[in-house]
Amino acid sequence: MGDWFVQANHGVRFEWGPVGAEILAQDTACLVVVDVLSFTTSVTVAVEAGTQVFPYRWRDETAETFADKVGAQLAVGRSMASETSPWSLSPAALRRAPFASRLVLPSPNGSTIAAVAGEAMVIAGALRNATAVGRWVAGRGYGTAEQPVLVVASGERWPDGSLRPALEDLLGAGSVIAALRRFGRSNLSPEAAIAAAVFDGVTDAGATVAACASGQELINSGYADDVAIATEQDACDVVPVLVDGAFVATD
Template identity: 65%
Template structure:
């Protein structure tokens, strides 16, 4: 018998963090990372412009070596961005930065989940491209009991490095589940259904994300525009798919719009 934690028998599943990704990835056909503030939102912003994004797990001196090996620009920390290094994990900074064809984006959460997926296909999902991702999954046959998909909410980290579930990632995952359910019906695990319900019952998604713990942290830190960009619901038709180590747009569709 399958372990209950695998949510077996369901076409659409939901779990948290790098450990959840490692646990579910071998048992599903696709993994969707959701890190609204801000890894996957940042990926959508630069992928919209045609940039290939290389996720990297560590934000240390090895990141520069990795970027050089891939002939890519390197994103720095939010507060470290400057004229010489204008790319950072801040979606607002990325939107204003010069175009670069290849970018290394260090992220302990989002990149760790991508690495933990092994050989399972990985997609970057966010509120900005929720419907586009749901449509793309359905077109590729994902989200059925025979080809299940796992939505992995990245969450944040407590000071002791343990997982802190994050409201914005629950809502973002629910937006994608909602779009996918339009195609595949009620094949959701209870966990995925609860995520969808969180999206549906949030009347004002932008206000909720801004007032969440993560949103307030960014606003108080001077990065309110990052929260604004992260809550541009369905503003992007880009579906970043991890291919040969980098996220690149997997489709050029035009998503419909949803409301919470």
């Protein structure tokens, strides 16, 4: 594909979903994956507690096999959490669950994006750690035309499996890009600039996420606490970085 599709010559770039991540990662030094109402918020909560988080692409029987292989507990779907399996994709449930030093977190969106990043540094970003991520990324020299950073909004899935752009992920990605700009990264692609502008134009990100389609889905399903945690703007200073297959906190 032509250079225009990878937003060439820009230091900060923005794209949607696993396919976009795989294409643009070919010319990326650092990739920030953003999945606000599930994966990356859960990663921040777990890593904040000292847990190593192994992303896994499939929610099937192979996830349990993988967890056994890496000596980790397995997180299940929100509705499947129980006394014997208290770890799930719910950030609120992860806060309540017993400490696990290693945790496998299956996610067909966020984990897949991490898996297709190639040689790029991979970071988990969310509304709750956007400023920390921007500071960390810019402070290590990423976000220039020579060392570009790609911010990927995971999005959700329609019933046919196609990508559903999700407002919460646009806001999360925009918050990371806005933070990068505050820390001196001004060479934004038009796509990245618009994502940051969307975030800057929202006066109450928490209320907006709670009212949007994905937020209402969770709230009406009994997971309002997950939405509240996901919208704790800049409450977390942890920057989860993928190292040897697991997200860990780094200095």
